[in-house]
Amino acid sequence: MSSPTYSLLGLWPVINRWKSLVLGALLLAMVVSAVVALMLPNIYKSTTVFYPTNPQTTDPDRIVSEGGKLELGGRTEDLDRVITIGESQPVAEQIIKRFKLHEHYKSGPVGNDGADQAALDEFAGNLKIVHNDRDAIELTFEDKDKILAARIANALVQSIDSVNQQLTLANRRKVLELYAQRRSFLEREYKATYDSLIAGRRRYGIYGLTLESRYLAKEIIETEEELRRAEGEGNSSKAAGLRRALRGLTKTDGGNIFNLESYSAGFDQISTLFARFTDLQNRLISARSAYETARVGISGRISSIYVVQEAYPATKKSKPVRWLVVASAVLITFALSVAFITLLELYRGNLSMGRTR
Template sequence: MTAQKDKVSNNLPTTPKTDLVDVIRTLFRWKKVIVTACLLAGIGSAAIVLLLPVYYQANTVFFATSPDQATPELLFGDGALAPELYGNESDIDRMLTISESNELIDYLVDTFRLYEHYDIDEDSPKGQFYVRRHFLGLYDITKTKRDAIQLSIEDQDPELAATIARTARDKINQLGQSLIKSTQQRAIATFVNNVSSKEEQLAVLSDTLQALRKRYGIYNTEAQSESLTALASTTENKLNSTRAKLIAFQERGGRFRDSIGVYEIKAAGLEEEFSKLNLKLDRFNDGLSQVLLYTRQYQEANTSLSEDKEKLKQYQATYSSDIPAMIVVEDAARPQVKSRPFRTLIVLGAVFVTFLFTLIGILLFEAYSDVDWKAVYQGE
């Protein structure tokens, strides 16, 4: 039975194992090479990092404000909702877009003479491209997890880094305000045109209304209607009374001849007065509907004109106001500590990479040292 088990075990395939002790033995045999390579890497990288320029990073943090702050309807309490103080995602995206615009970058390049500062030839065909690329390598704008915007500038001069960061932030605020003010300008121009058009319309209505009043003699519809009606009624009553008296005197004979003449004259005068009053009433009634129509149109146009003038004043007041497009949380202070390079980490990283690749190279060399590479190259 034991012989059969030995036979079976001899027939099983054997799995090659990597002898860790042999690997360690090999590495210790090459330890001088490994140590020398690591020392050379450390010394070389230390010499190189000492030549790297030191950069300082200035940071400023701000929130985007809501455009509601510059909306006259909300600002003056005409809207149903209170204006929001902080901007939403769209407002943050707008500020980020402004922060990454070439207009801002070119402004900073010209303001701080960055062509000379970065030692870039301004007159070269690609000078603008190179200076923008160099600046963007030192410039960073990000949205924080609390929906604030952080602007960072790196430079070898810490004071210049802080100045550029503050200037960039102020320019972003200015560009954000200009976008809002351009919208306000268009609204103001629209209101100015509306006011001018309505003033012309109001002048036409006023002239037409004056012509109708003069034509029909209507100046106060309610007062004139009451007075003319009352006067016509009174005159008619007087006329009827005078006629009745005249008939009575005529029936009594010739002895009342003088009274009959007096009442005939009175009746004739009242008839003439009543006739003229009727003509006035007819003319008044003929023009009343037109006068009322144009009076109502004039009043509505005047009310609309007053509302537009008030809105125009509100927009002009808002346009003249300095409403910021951002709320500054952290000013760009002069950085006290460098942001890069991290010399220790660079040296340690170079030593570690050298150590790793040296180990790999030694193991590969030992594993394939007995290979005839010439024959392999010749395909044999």
């Protein structure tokens, strides 16, 4: 004996027989869903739109030293980096702490693992960051408080900007320390070389006068010529004075500060010290300039994003759509009711067939 078949058209008689139950279920679903929909809080969303800039063009060191200019970055890596930062847990925890969202979400006390995770989950559910078709970033935040939603959206942009700068310029303080160490090292070497140069000049009598060696040679030649002339004339007293003068010009123990023996002994050393002193002086000037430029650069904060539109409080709610809630509940109830009464009819039909046999 063949089993009975059923079709969609065959459901109408079944529904008609159980219409009281179906209508009652639909009416109950409508009333309950309407009450629930009315109890649901209004949710508002605020959206901010911004472009990330090329991180290389926001480096203050390059702007100060090279005269660079800001460039909007539509590169994939820039967009991905900004979205990753915005969805990161440190940024979320910072915003949750700043706006006391544990209390706002009623998730529990701060420091409790379950409460912290609940606040993070609700925060992440209310946040949406997407890359739109114009290579801009759209950041949307939803909340029951429309003013709070706008404030959080704008604060998120600021946090993203701050973290992005830290990522881009993470090593600048270390670089500044290297500049400071180089400057200190050159200052010590400069002072030591300067002291050595002064000591050498005092010891050897070489002070860097123009044509110093030429004047010394001229005096020696002239004094020696006068000595020979005095000796030839038999003027012993004059010759003795000229000998002493000649000794003073040629010997260290002759009494003259500037003499040929000291000059010859110290010329190479003083020349080397003076060359090193000049080199250190130039390097020290450059090191001081580089340190000052780096210090000015690290104290400056240049935004790494360009905000096209700030977030403003919404003028109307984004959800819930209350009529849709009611309509969905009614449709689902109707489908479940039809399924229930169909299964019930099948069960009764099978039961009747069994009794007939």
